[in-house]
Amino acid sequence: MNLILCGMMGAGKTSVGVRIAEKTGRRRYDTDQMIVDRYGNISDIFEYYGEEYFRKLESEIVKELAEKDHLIISTGGGLVLKRENNELLQANGKIVFLRASLQTLVDRLRVNDDRPLLQAKSGILADKLSELLRVRMPVYEHVADFIVDVDNKTVDETADEVVETVRRSFAESANEGAGQ
Numbered sequence: 001m002n003l004i005l006c007g008m009m010g011a012g013k014t015s016v017g018v019r020i021a022e023k024t025g026r027r028r029y030d031t032d033q034m035i036v037d038r039y040g041n042i043s044d045i046f047e048y049y050g051e052e053y054f055r056k057l058e059s060e061i062v063k064e065l066a067e068k069d070h071l072i073i074s075t076g077g078g079l080v081l082k083r084e085n086n087e088l089l090q091a092n093g094k095i096v097f098l099r100a101s102l103q104t105l106v107d108r109l110r111v112n113d114d115r116p117l118l119q120a121k122s123g124i125l126a127d128k129l130s131e132l133l134r135v136r137m138p139v140y141e142h143v144a145d146f147i148v149d150v151d152n153k154t155v156d157e158t159a160d161e162v163v164e165t166v167r168r169s170f171a172e173s174a175n176e177g178a179g180q
Contacts, residue, residue, distance in 0.1 A: 002071045002093035003166060006140055008133060009077040010108040011098040012150050012158060017074035019159035028072040031061045031079055055082060062088050081136065086143045094169075096162050097144035104151045105129050145169075 003020065005013040014030050021028035032042060035057050039045060045054050058079050065073055066088040073093070080086050080095070089095060100108075106126050141147065146165050150158050 002065070002069065002073055002089070003162075004073045004075060004089050004093045004095045005098055005162070006075050006080045006095055006143065007077065007098035007150075008100060008105055008129070008136065008140075010105040010129075011077075011100040012108075012155060013074040013098055015155045016098060016150075016159050016162065017072050019155050020163060021072045023159060023163055024072070026070050026072050028074070029065055030074040031058055031065070032074075032076045034061050035076075058082075059085055065089075066092060077132075077136070080143050081139055090143070090145075094145040094166060095143050096146045096148055096166065097140045098150050098158065098162075099140070099147050100150045102126065102130055102133060105133075 003026070005017050005020075007013055014033070017028050017030060020026070035045070035054070036042060039057060042054065045057070055078070058076055059082060062079065062085045065071060069092060071093075073089070075089075080089075086095075106129060109129070110125060146162075146169065148158060148161050148165060153161070
């Protein structure tokens with residue numbers, strides 16, 4: 001069973017994934033980093049080939065990772081917007097939505113200029129993030145097996161909460177199964 005982290009850019013999926021892997025001894029994969037390692041800079045992919053091509057690359061990575069087990073997978077912010085990606089991930093995994101408020105995201109992303117979807121010619125960061133949140137939040141909540149709020153928490157605190165939430169859920173499931 002894999003543990004998949006989803007959420008908006010800036011929610012901490014990569015950092016929390018690293019920490020969970022350290023705490024659990026599981027292998028960790030970051031879908032965005034895998035794309036960078038294989039195909040180059042994400043901003044360049046968006047600029048030269050477009051978002052649709054990038055989403056195709058994400059789906060290829062998901063197919064590859066879904067065949068493996070006992071992984072920590074940090075997803076790109078838009079990866080779960082595609083139903084087939086979710087179905088593949090859910091077949092052998094539990095999805096944890098790292099939920100962050102607009103203000104937390106703005107604070108964390110203000111200095112980052114390497115996010116293609118935030119590099120619009122018009123609008124400010126908060127407006128772009130607000131629109132992305134409006135579209136993505138219902139999807140994140142729908143696909144998530146668990147939701148962990150990240151506002152005002154350190155990476156360690158968030159990682160601990162994710163691990164404990166998933167562990168507790170599996171223990172409760174085992175107890176329900178034993179009681180039948």
